[in-house]
Amino acid sequence: MGSKMICVALLLCLSLGVMAEDPYLFFEWHVSYGTIAPLGVPKQGILINGQFPGPLINCTSNNNIVVNVYNELDEPLILSWTGVQQRKNSWQDGTPGTMCPIMPGTNYTYKFQVKDQIGTYYYFPTTGMQRAAGGIGMLKVHSRELIPVPFDWPADEYSVLLGDWYNKGHKQLKAFLDSGRSIGRPDGVLINGKSGKVGDKVEQPLFTMEAGKTYRYRVCNVGLRNSINFRLQGHTLKLVEMEGSHTVQNVYDSLDIHVGQCMSVLVTANQAPKDYYLVASSRFARRPDVAVAVVRYTNSNTPASPMLPSPPPENSAGIAWSINQFRSFRWNLTASAARPNPQGSYHYGKINITRTIKIANTRSVVNGKLRFGINGVSHVDPATPLKLSEYFGLAEKEFKYDLVKDDPATAGSGLVVAPSVMNATFRNFVEIIFENHEKTIQTWHLDGYSFFAVAIEPGRWSPDKRKNYNLVDGVSRHNIQVYPNSWAAVMTTLDNAGMWNLRSEMWERTYLGQQMYFSVLSPARSLRDEYNIPEAQQLCGIVKGLPKPALYSGV
Numbered sequence: 001m002g003s004k005m006i007c008v009a010l011l012l013c014l015s016l017g018v019m020a021e022d023p024y025l026f027f028e029w030h031v032s033y034g035t036i037a038p039l040g041v042p043k044q045g046i047l048i049n050g051q052f053p054g055p056l057i058n059c060t061s062n063n064n065i066v067v068n069v070y071n072e073l074d075e076p077l078i079l080s081w082t083g084v085q086q087r088k089n090s091w092q093d094g095t096p097g098t099m100c101p102i103m104p105g106t107n108y109t110y111k112f113q114v115k116d117q118i119g120t121y122y123y124f125p126t127t128g129m130q131r132a133a134g135g136i137g138m139l140k141v142h143s144r145e146l147i148p149v150p151f152d153w154p155a156d157e158y159s160v161l162l163g164d165w166y167n168k169g170h171k172q173l174k175a176f177l178d179s180g181r182s183i184g185r186p187d188g189v190l191i192n193g194k195s196g197k198v199g200d201k202v203e204q205p206l207f208t209m210e211a212g213k214t215y216r217y218r219v220c221n222v223g224l225r226n227s228i229n230f231r232l233q234g235h236t237l238k239l240v241e242m243e244g245s246h247t248v249q250n251v252y253d254s255l256d257i258h259v260g261q262c263m264s265v266l267v268t269a270n271q272a273p274k275d276y277y278l279v280a281s282s283r284f285a286r287r288p289d290v291a292v293a294v295v296r297y298t299n300s301n302t303p304a305s306p307m308l309p310s311p312p313p314e315n316s317a318g319i320a321w322s323i324n325q326f327r328s329f330r331w332n333l334t335a336s337a338a339r340p341n342p343q344g345s346y347h348y349g350k351i352n353i354t355r356t357i358k359i360a361n362t363r364s365v366v367n368g369k370l371r372f373g374i375n376g377v378s379h380v381d382p383a384t385p386l387k388l389s390e391y392f393g394l395a396e397k398e399f400k401y402d403l404v405k406d407d408p409a410t411a412g413s414g415l416v417v418a419p420s421v422m423n424a425t426f427r428n429f430v431e432i433i434f435e436n437h438e439k440t441i442q443t444w445h446l447d448g449y450s451f452f453a454v455a456i457e458p459g460r461w462s463p464d465k466r467k468n469y470n471l472v473d474g475v476s477r478h479n480i481q482v483y484p485n486s487w488a489a490v491m492t493t494l495d496n497a498g499m500w501n502l503r504s505e506m507w508e509r510t511y512l513g514q515q516m517y518f519s520v521l522s523p524a525r526s527l528r529d530e531y532n533i534p535e536a537q538q539l540c541g542i543v544k545g546l547p548k549p550a551l552y553s554g555v
């Protein structure tokens with residue numbers, strides 16, 4: 001780990017006030033360009049402290065994370081922490097709607113707490129198409145000591161970042177999109193920044209395992225477009241965690257992981273001591289890309305067999321397979337997560353729905369250019385982050401609330417291109433239905449929250465489909481896939497005040513407008529509900545240089 005991590009500096013803890021009792025982890029990150037060539041074609045990569053993929057953030061529930069980010073690129077940068085709920089703190093969420101970018105040659109220090117969370121997450125740059133170049137790494141949150149974890153402490157933990165890859169640079173990809181064209185299909189798939197092929201000469205295995213021991217593999221799909229299936233030759237994968245929830249521990253031969261999703265599996269080294277291929281292959285693609293990496297038993301001198309385990313079927317059979325797999329994912333109701341009480345003591349199925357929001361993804365051509373949207377609105381970021389113009393009382397100068405209605409049927413045929421902010425009522429229990437009328441799979445992510453993933457079905461949603469919901473042990477997570485001509489339903493309580501991005505996790509779509517924000521304002525303007533704007537928060541656009549409004553008070 002190349003990042004600097006210094007221990008508790010008492011003064012800083014005190015200056016951060018409320019969070020002083022929980023430990024601090026400090027990181028200093030230098031974000032710069034460097035040439036990388038994962039598929040043999042050199043391109044401008046984004047490195048953190050010289051590393052691609054970026055360094056691991058390894059922390060424990062309730063730790064305070066302080067990351068001083070130096071932008072050594074020639075363009076603005078913001079990092080977001082996908083899945084970190086940022087309780088009361090959308091100020092640090094790192095989307096263009098919440099923060100001013102870190103300008104080239106300057107640095108900015110993120111301060112946030114991984115409050116009441118455990119699990120596997122990742123960070124990435126949200127500016128432009130930078131996500132296509134790197135700046136991505138894993139963030140894992142361990143359970144606090146004394147809080148039981150529903151499996152034995154593994155012999156080791158391995159981080160696996162999967163993702164599709166484009167040989168074109170991020171600036172070129174952005175130029176494509178700005179000119180109205182699609183970026184097309186990716187050129188390959190990567191496992192931790194590399195794309196091994198069967199038979200490659202292997203100097204260093206990706207991971208080693210000792211016979212008889214059990215390892216935790218934390219896996220995220222950090223790509224731009226493709227779902228990925230992963231599997232390990234000769235071994236089964238026992239699912240134990242998914243985006244912050246402990247799951248029922250089913251055993252799988254392979255798992256589909258869609259863009260933006262993370263999960264943990266346990267692998268027991270119970271096979272002959274040799275090398276095995278970890279395989280990642282893209283799903284629902286006309287020409288699936290495959291990458292392999294070697295997992296070696298400590299006493300192995302036998303290369304991996306060239307016979308790769310086969311992927312699940314493609315086309316409609318493959319979709320049915322994948323939907324069935326989704327349905328097998330269950331919350332372990334008796335396991336603890338971040339708190340000592342069982343996850344299942346929160347009975348989400350007994351809460352009355354206060355609002356149903358139906359979201360449909362749209363693809364359209366506006367003034368000759370490709371755009372994507374939600375319910376007829378294609379989001380663009382205004383010059384001032386939405387959270388800041390709202391906080392300074394200048395929202396009406398920058399955006400209109402509620403261009404997106406709760407039902408896509410009310411949207412016109414074209415796409416309106418404008419900043420898209422939906423006003424939401426603090427503490428409402430909402431149901432969000434994602435409808436996909438397109439022929440390609442979608443994945444959706446909500447910042448600031450986790451939601452209960454209660455259903456995925458082919459066809460169209462109607463209120464009577466609610467009888468098919470899993471109202472008992474749906475997994476609480478932050479990302480859900482929606483298959484072609486299908487729908488998905490999630491539920492959550494909007495109890496985290498702030499400005500939160502709901503987006504496609506497929507970055508071409510996000511960049512071209514398939515996203516919006518929820519403005520969840522606490523009427524009390526109280527510290528009980530939301531932290532004050534940080535002293536060091538950068539101001540830009542129309543709020544630059546303005547005096548800050550009165551601080552929140554209370555506890």
Ligand SMILES: *[C@@H]1O[C@H](CO)[C@@H](O)[C@H](O)[C@H]1NC(C)=O
Binds near residue numbers: 058059
């Ligand atoms: C991560 O944190 C856990 C829990 O504190 C610790 O056991 C482990 O050694 C750490 N791993 C790394 C790679 O630092």
Ligand SMILES: *[C@@H]1O[C@H](CO)[C@@H](O)[C@H](O)[C@H]1NC(C)=O
Binds near residue numbers: 068108
């Ligand atoms: C930039 O880094 C310096 C040196 O570490 C630090 O003192 C300063 O607070 C940082 N600036 C911001 C805005 O975080």
Ligand SMILES: *[C@@H]1O[C@H](CO)[C@@H](O)[C@H](O)[C@H]1NC(C)=O
Binds near residue numbers: 148332333334336
């Ligand atoms: C659920 O968690 C409990 C408590 O840790 C554990 O004993 C049990 O084996 C888990 N159940 C399943 C089905 O994974």
Ligand SMILES: *[C@@H]1O[C@H](CO)[C@@H](O)[C@H](O)[C@H]1NC(C)=O
Binds near residue numbers: 351352
């Ligand atoms: C939920 O709605 C039902 C039917 O409208 C009502 O009887 C019940 O009291 C409500 N429950 C809560 C907790 O508000």
Ligand SMILES: *[C@@H]1O[C@H](CO)[C@@H](O)[C@H](O)[C@H]1NC(C)=O
Binds near residue numbers: 401423
């Ligand atoms: C947002 O909704 C709340 C109540 O749900 C309301 O008080 C407020 O005026 C609304 N704000 C806007 C800008 O529509």
